[in-house]
Amino acid sequence: EVQLVESGGGVVQPGGSLRLSCADSGSTFDDYTMHWVRQAPGKGLEWVSLINWDGSTTYYADSVKGRFTISRDNSKKSLFLHMNSLRSEDTAFYYCAKSVRYGSGRGDWFDPWGQGTLVTVSS
Amino acid sequence: DIQMTQSPSSLSASVGDRVAINCRASQSISNYLNWYQHKPGKAPKLLIYAASSLQRGVPSRFSGSGSGTDFTLTISSLQPEDFATYYCQESFSTRMYSFGPGTKLEIK
Numbered sequence A: 001e002v003q004l005v006e007s008g009g010g011v012v013q014p015g016g017s018l019r020l021s022c023a024d025s026g027s028t029f030d031d032y033t034m035h036w037v038r039q040a041p042g043k044g045l046e047w048v049s050l051i052n053w054d055g056s057t058t059y060y061a062d063s064v065k066g067r068f069t070i071s072r073d074n075s076k077k078s079l080f081l082h083m084n085s086l087r088s089e090d091t092a093f094y095y096c097a098k099s100v101r102y103g104s105g106r107g108d109w110f111d112p113w114g115q116g117t118l119v120t121v122s123s
Numbered sequence B: 001d002i003q004m005t006q007s008p009s010s011l012s013a014s015v016g017d018r019v020a021i022n023c024r025a026s027q028s029i030s031n032y033l034n035w036y037q038h039k040p041g042k043a044p045k046l047l048i049y050a051a052s053s054l055q056r057g058v059p060s061r062f063s064g065s066g067s068g069t070d071f072t073l074t075i076s077s078l079q080p081e082d083f084a085t086y087y088c089q090e091s092f093s094t095r096m097y098s099f100g101p102g103t104k105l106e107i108k
Helices: none
Strands: A004-007 A010-012 A018-024 A033-039 A045-051 A058-060 A068-073 A078-083 A092-099 A117-121 B004-007 B010-013 B019-025 B033-038 B045-049 B062-067 B070-075 B085-090 B103-107
Touching: A004 A092, A018 A033, A018 A092, A018 A117, A033 A068, A033 A078, A045 A068, A045 A078, A045 A092, A058 A068, B004 B085, B010 B019, B019 B033, B019 B085, B019 B103, B033 B062, B045 B062, B070 B085
Parallel strands: A010 A117, B010 B103
Antiparallel strands: A004 A018, A018 A078, A033 A045, A033 A092, A045 A058, A068 A078, A092 A117, B004 B019, B019 B070, B033 B045, B033 B085, B062 B070, B085 B103
């Protein structure tokens, strides 16, 4: 069954903003670290950002640092990605995914993933 | 930052073939290496975690090996549904993750 569903993608002009959402239909959303991963057209997977279970820890790829903000609402079992100052190189499918990160911060894996939402940055 | 490379970048094979996809890390990552399968328009799927552990529900024809810097994903007997792109991913870094560039497996 589909557990993670992304939404909010669309066409936006360079310099614009967009907010992506990821809804979790599973039962234990707040047990998990959540991630955003993207895939530009014809390219491979690129990790974008993570947020830990209670939102107290966030990390970002250098390519989006200072422009994107990850957040979550555990009461609504939802993950968000606020994207500002969008550039053409941000055009991609954006996927959300779950992982379980242990104390060391190492050794986790992403499962499951959503099917993605497409963001197109173009004038 | 850890750099991940994969070889080959593409591979043509037939149903029933045994294939191997290689992944190399720019520094030792112990066994903190995962493999994913991705088909167009679908969610990426976890196949192997911690270098050699098979994810629940994944067919046993998939296997992973390696540690340190060199890793291999092996498919023992290709099935029609296995034609896809495969990515390795390191989870050694604590503040980021790196994926390999992918290996596209096509039907010969």
